[in-house]
Amino acid sequence: MIPEIETKSLAEIEALQNTLLQKQIAYLMQHSPFYQRKFRAENIDVKSIQTIADLQKISVTTKADIQLYNNDFFCVDKSQILDYATTSGTLGDPVTFGLTDNDLERLAYNEMLSFQCAGVQKGDLVQLMTTMDRRFMAGLAYFLGLRKLGAGIVRVGAGVPTLQWDSILRYQPKYLIAVPSFLLKMIDYAQENNIDYKNCSVKGVICIGEALRTTNLEPTLLAQRIQEKWNIELFSTYASTEMSAAFTECALFQGGHHHPELIITEIVDENNQPVADGELGELVVTTLSVEAMPLLRFKTGDMLRKHTQKCNCGRNTYRLGPVEGRKQQMIKYKGTTLYPPAMHDAVAHFNEIKLHLIEISSNDIGTDEILIRIFSEDTSEEFSNKLKDYFRARLRVTPQIVFEEELTLQKIIFDPLSRKPITFIDKR
Ligand SMILES: [Zn+2]
Numbered sequence: 522m523i524p525e526i527e528t529k530s531l532a533e534i535e536a537l538q539n540t541l542l543q544k545q546i547a548y549l550m551q552h553s554p555f556y557q558r559k560f561r562a563e564n565i566d567v568k569s570i571q572t573i574a575d576l577q578k579i580s581v582t583t584k585a586d587i588q589l590y591n592n593d594f595f596c597v598d599k600s601q602i603l604d605y606a607t608t609s610g611t612l613g614d615p616v617t618f619g620l621t622d623n624d625l626e627r628l629a630y631n632e633m634l635s636f637q638c639a640g641v642q643k644g645d646l647v648q649l650m651t652t653m654d655r656r657f658m659a660g661l662a663y664f665l666g667l668r669k670l671g672a673g674i675v676r677v678g679a680g681v682p683t684l685q686w687d688s689i690l691r692y693q694p695k696y697l698i699a700v701p702s703f704l705l706k707m708i709d710y711a712q713e714n715n716i717d718y719k720n721c722s723v724k725g726v727i728c729i730g731e732a733l734r735t736t737n738l739e740p741t742l743l744a745q746r747i748q749e750k751w752n753i754e755l756f757s758t759y760a761s762t763e764m765s766a767a768f769t770e771c772a773l774f775q776g777g778h779h780h781p782e783l784i785i786t787e788i789v790d791e792n793n794q795p796v797a798d799g800e801l802g803e804l805v806v807t808t809l810s811v812e813a814m815p816l817l818r819f820k821t822g823d824m825l826r827k828h829t830q831k832c833n834c835g836r837n838t839y840r841l842g843p844v845e846g847r848k849q850q851m852i853k854y855k856g857t858t859l860y861p862p863a864m865h866d867a868v869a870h871f872n873e874i875k876l877h878l879i880e881i882s883s884n885d886i887g888t889d890e891i892l893i894r895i896f897s898e899d900t901s902e903e904f905s906n907k908l909k910d911y912f913r914a915r916l917r918v919t920p921q922i923v924f925e926e927e928l929t930l931q932k933i934i935f936d937p938l939s940r941k942p943i944t945f946i947d948k949r
Pocket residue numbers: 771772773775778832833834835836
């Protein structure tokens with residue numbers, strides 16, 4: 522069930538990655554207009570790139586590069602593209618990715634490995650509670666991955682607790698794929714409608730979009746709140762369109778496992794120099810065995826840590842910790858720096874809050890202001906102060922709190938043009 526390479530020694534894993542890297546670089550030299558230009562401009566002899574360490578000789582690829590030269594990243598004729606996907610475009614314009622037949626096969630393999638990490642087996646049934654269309658690569662990946670694994674899928678899509686529960690009770694899925702905060706809505710709905718959710722078929726959830734672990738890999742408040750009410754296992758998975766690869770937790774919850782056949786990662790500081798294992802830095806990825814749109818040293822903007830101590834699940838691969846924030850979304854508040862996910866998790870501490878939206882703006886003196894707009898059962902000043910005190914104690918920041926009507930926030934958060942709920946707005 523675990524690919525042989527993932528049980529091998531670190532030296533053997535690295536040797537395989539180096540071989541695949543050499544192949545990918547030779548392929549880029551042959552087929553990628555963007556990288557041909559880059560190699561020429563930077564005087565790179567592609568034969569000199571033999572190992573992961575050699576990648577340092579090539580400059581990084583940024584999101585702006587792909588936005589500006591999107592077509593030049595394509596390595597195949599358009600007639601070979603079987604599926605188009607776009608990035609979610611939370612920062613700037615979305616970028617188009619194409620997948621060939623081989624890329625779809627690679628995506629299926631990747632997602633099969635990812636589900637296997639979370640313990641999904643042949644014959645299990647999984648309910649998909651995220652969108653499969655809207656040019657979303659992940660939804661397609663889940664479908665293809667489960668099919669390859671021999672597991673079943675119920676494609677319910679996002680939202681609609683009634684239909685989610687109807688499907689759970691009707692088809693008895695063992696796993697769900699969901700945004701974790703939506704599970705709280707599912708629990709509320711079940712309680713209101715006398716659904717015996719604690720004894721239903723669901724044993725685990727593969728979670729996307731929100732952090733389940735803290736920096737130290739402890740459960741976040743959100744994860745705790747879900748598990749206090751519903752005794753199910755929550756597996757975090759981290760992936761992106763650009764990576765075309767997923768990092769998913771195994772049952773030991775030591776971060777998302779790396780699959781060495783699919784991707785090379787580096788974690789770098791502001792000067793693109795590697796940081797020490799366990800230190801926070803920006804993830805840079807080089808995709809392996811991608812045909813339509815391979816990326817070399819792509820800076821993801823995701824701030825996270827690499828965990829290298831041995832995991833006892835049988836895989837010898839390192840893990841990536843939770844995304845602690847997007848690099849561009851770093852907030853500077855009176856000597857403290859933080860990222861939105863830590864604030865979202867602090868909000869999760871309060872059951873009274875049903876919806877929230879964080880807005881960041883800069884004030885006249887150039888520091889950041891934090892405004893949290895909430896729809897809450899309790900709109901007293903005491904509650905507002907309690908919230909501020911909690912933020913001060915936990916994160917050393919004092920946000921402004923504004924109470925809003927449910928509909929006002931709903932319109933912004935659940936924008937029909939967005940695949941994910943919008944809970945953070947950067948006005949700087
Ligand atoms: Zn493991």
